[in-house]
Amino acid sequence: MMQRRTLLKRLAGLLMGAMGAVLATPAVLYLLDPLRRLRGKQPGVPALPVARLDQLPDLDRGEAPLRQSVVARDVRDAWTRFPEVRQGSVWVYRRGDQVFCLSTVCPHAGCSVDYDEQQRRFVCPCHRSTFSLDGKRQDGPSPRDMDSLEVQVRQGQVFCRYQRFRLATASKEAI
Ligand code: FES
Structure with missing residues (x-):
């Protein structure tokens, strides 16, 4: 019984972690996008x-x-x-x-x-x-x-x- 409860807790923790990662991914990509676009672009002297x-x-x-x-x-x-x-x-x-x-x-x-x-x-x-x-x-x-x-x-x-x-x-x- 105890083992089953522990297993359920762990599964719930994993599920929460996965949901957090799914929700955070767009925000992280949004914040990093300008850096990605600038990468490799040399400003030069216009x-x-x-x-x-x-x-x-x-x-x-x-x-x-x-x-x-x-x-x-x-x-x-x-x-x-x-x-x-x-x-x-x-x-x-x-x-x-x-x-x-x-x-x-x-x-x-x-x-x-x-x-x-x-x-x-x-x-x-x-x-x-x-x-x-x-x-x-x-x-x-x-x-x-x-x-x-x-x-x-x-x-x-x-x-x-x-x-x-x-x-x-x-x-x-x-x-
Ligand atoms: S700043 Fe010294 S001569 Fe111009």
């Missing part, structure tokens, strides 16, 4: 639109560069979707046929580089590093040129691959 080609100032004609925010749209992590995420800002312009896209982040300590219209050069307000119209280092403590970003022009739209680089190093190292 080319983001910054301006229309016909908007670009031409520095060789005495115009001033355009400072533009770089915004990624429809960014998703495993569980959340963000309609817009600001990545940073860039100086974008042309010199004749050549299109330039320079990060506004100063390579010295990360301040935001301005454009000096009188001197026609880029100047960092923090420690007075100066850069030519092509972003080449002229004076000051910056250890390298302004960080140029890869540019693409497609169907009249200018795209930049916005990246951040290690500060205070002579070489340009993406982080």
Whole structure:
């Protein structure tokens, strides 16, 4: 009699465990699904639109560069979707046929580089590093040129691959 009761208890325990597992499985799969979808996807560095080609100032004609925010749209992590995420800002312009896209982040300590219209050069307000119209280092403590970003022009739209680089190093190292 005792053995039968023990057996029934064990069977009931097994049954409850099996039912719990059946009920929990969809919830666990639901929670893990975003991770499964992200697996193997490398985010990479997307080319983001910054301006229309016909908007670009031409520095060789005495115009001033355009400072533009770089915004990624429809960014998703495993569980959340963000309609817009600001990545940073860039100086974008042309010199004749050549299109330039320079990060506004100063390579010295990360301040935001301005454009000096009188001197026609880029100047960092923090420690007075100066850069030519092509972003080449002229004076000051910056250890390298302004960080140029890869540019693409497609169907009249200018795209930049916005990246951040290690500060205070002579070489340009993406982080
Ligand atoms: S942060 Fe630009 S010169 Fe120091």
